[in-house]
Amino acid sequence: MIIIKEIQEALGKAIRAIKIEVTTREQEQLSGELSCFLQWLEPLLAVDTADADQILISHGAVNVLREDKAHSGDLVDLKKAAPNFDEDFYQVPPIIE
Amino acid sequence: MEFRKMTACRAAEAVNNGETTACQLIKEILERCNVLNGKLNTFIKIAGPEALEQAAAVDKQVKSGQKLPLAGVPVAVKDDLCCRDLPTSFGSPAFKNFISPYGAAAVEKLTDAGAVVIGKTNLDDMGIGSTTTSSPAGPALNPWAPDRVAGSAGAAAVAAAQCLIFLESDSGGALRQGASHCGVIGLRPTMGRVSRYGLHTFASSFGQIGITASSTDDILAALEVISGFDARDASTALYREKSAEKNAAVEPEIIKIGYPTAIIALLAPDHRNLMERAREDIEASGFQLTDFKLDLLAEALRAYYIIAFAETSSNLSRFDGIRFGMADYAENLDELYYKSRRLTFGQEASRRSIFGTFILSQGNYDRYYRQALKIWTLVRREFTAVLDQCDLLLMPAVRTLPQLVTEQIDFCRLYEEDLFCAPVSLAGLPSLCLPVGEVDQLPVGLQLVGRPFSEEMLIGAASRIIPEIKFPPNVIC
Amino acid sequence: MEYEVVIGLEVHVELLTKSKLFCCCPNRFVAEPNINTCPGCLGFPGVLPQLNSEAVRHALTASLALNCEIALYSYFDRKNYFYPDIPKGYQLSQFFVPIGSKGFLIIEDDNGKPKTVRIGRVHMEEDAGKLVHAISGNTSLVDYNRAGVPLIEIVTEPDLRSPGESRRYLEQLKGILQYTRVSDCKMEEGSLRCDANVSLRPMGCPDLGSKTELKNMNSFKAVEKSLEHEIKRQRDILRSGKEVITQTLRWDEGSQATIVMRGKLQAHDYRCFTDPELAPIELTEEDVEKARAALPEMADVRAARYVNEYDLPEYDAGVLTSSHGLADYFESCLELYNNPKVTSNWIIGEFTAQLNSTGLEPDQCSFQPKDLVELLLMIDQKLISGKIAKDVLAKAFQRGTSPRLVVEEEGLLQISDQSELEKVIVKVISENPDSVENYRGGKAKSLGFLVGQVMKETEGKANPRLVNELLLKIIGS
């Protein structure tokens, strides 16, 4: 069992890492939900997986390689999709290094 | 045209031999589609002018002597599949006006075969879920009982004859459960059979494109069109290698179908009775039946959710408000991320992204993620062993009837609904959901699960089993 | 107290391919931003990665050239983090299983003795875009031209003990990667980038001290300088009894000093997991052996051969083999002209001077091996003097014409006609009676002056040895 306080901390960390705005109330609710979810997962942890390899890629294809050929596409539609595109660049808030 | 009894194959035949034109067909179905949409909320976008333009092009091709396998067939497409000239929302308010500069391979193959895309259907938040209750456009309603959800908007559209073929994604079971809830046929092919290029998927390991229709012939016709190798989706390389293995004709006598007595016992009495009756019918039509069991179903469901959440957190990271989507004014970079991602995702996409991040983070990775990857192996082993003994497996598709629109269901309980579908996705097997009867005047389907790339056998067997497809009695149109 | 310096280098190298790692955008530098982009490398939803075979081949070649063990089964993983130059919200990188591991390079230590530097890993990954900071200061700009360019990262164990060793390691690494044509390794253009981890520990102490990370070193000289600077800084801190703070520092070329980039090095949790969309890379022993057999002769082996086979001084051999292009050029010349030392002198001297002043590579300039040989043959045949030949080489190189054409057009053929030269000599003697007297009086230097005058009179076209001979004959008698 994971202690509530640990879950709250881990949840806060996850939210900061994944960068989704969440209100304090939502975060409280999420914390409860995460506890429930982890509890729901418990049966999985009990399974003996000592002799099982991990599956990493679900489709069975291997060595799917492309020939090294280049071609330029049409940019017009791509730029249009951007919320802030100006003077050939994608614009973001100032980043101070 | 009487769309209620129309199949896609029949429609294409009528267009190809000049009984009608694609334009005529599309005009009529658009009218029907619009009227019904007011009641069912199945379509986010009905593409009237675009569809008529496409239909005119099809007529021109037919006139010039070409025979197109899906000439003039009205097709609906779930809105997580990109179409070149139609908006694609991915189930996000931030993408209301997004026009994708590329089209999904499967959709383009359908239109190349003469099919006409009449619109994009409703879906859950970022395409995640199997109820459409989290859709920014509100839920799609079930044509059999408008106070209930349809599960899949496109399945509802097929059931109500708003379209004849529906193309949609299926990860944990949305397509199959939708088919069950709406009384139509849904096929989830093996990963690698159909190119996923142009499909936004929240979980790349499981997200697959499938077909929903009201006849097995239509499913087969559409599958033949959309199957095949596509350099833009690595998973399709396997099918290229295996395509030589053709499936033999389906003779019930030589096909052994597994029946999971222990799993059926878990069902509510009404559903259990239905499955038992289906078993008798199937046996009566000549198939051999044998019992099988799966010990890891509940664990498989959980492994599915762990892996799907992990992948969701990563797959949805590209939605950052920089190259596409929506961005609010932001003073700094973090603010941009937080705000634009909030604008993009609803509650379920946010929850899964956050929980997925938790699962993958240091300290939890081994406990949850690695364990799920190992259970994945065990589940595959279990299914492979069972399919050594049986050619096909019969499985339930749903546990309960579609939820009431007003019902608030705890999210973990909602995940439990995927108990029979998600493990099949995890096992990487093809599955076809077909209607077998009713519970409380609502249709219920079951799954036929086969070996990898055995879709033809699934379709062939289903065509011997399916009772006549019923039309929802409440849809008067 | 005496301290031991411990340095580890992480080198990123752009691979010489026509297209990017996972899409077909050109892999070539362009000034105009966001020109080499497509839905794939911009991370649009529904677009899947397509692995470039040439990048895999290069990574395998580089790993073998660096004496690595090759992973017969490898794949790409997702390193998840947010930054505007990362379009998908993750970087695809071989995090868990690098294609090459446990390699080494042998370099010279500071005492000129051979020393093994262990290479921990060689792995493939995709490059990020570039951030430009607008002058106005209220926005930052993103250019995705570089996003998705194929890279290999080469990481040493902390085996380097001085800035000099580090520089020699880099020089050798660069030579190998250029020789194998894996990369052009232009540090100034960013196709080779180097980060360094530096720490100090008391002599004899087995544990590593706290380290700093150095970035933004744009030349080998900058690497050496910044390491020297950082070592001194750390030594001063330790000697004053304080502790070195673990942080990331940026080398500032202008002030020749390090600047703190990020305080406290945070252990970032990238939540890595294997990419489910790409197919794994499976190599056979046979594939590896084939690639090994195809490796070109490395610089050190080639240099040794030059010393043994052609009797060249070690210096010449070293310079010629410092770039594969120069060595190839040298060998092409030798196929046509059998005097290695003379050829070497001209390549190291005049030819290299021209390359340096034009910035061209040997295979890019129009002055081909056959042109140099033509020039050398003209000297041997006494058609031109060595001095004139230098001029001819420069002109032929710059004009892109053959040396013979330059000689003919400019009338530079050497005067070896005795009677013609005697006329000039008589004229010079009559104009400089004092010098003649001086020579006869024992001042040997005066002969040189007279030779010079003859050369001047003939605009350098006289054969100097013949002039010498004739002069002696005339004034000596």
Ligand SMILES: [Zn+2]
């Ligand atoms: Zn690209």
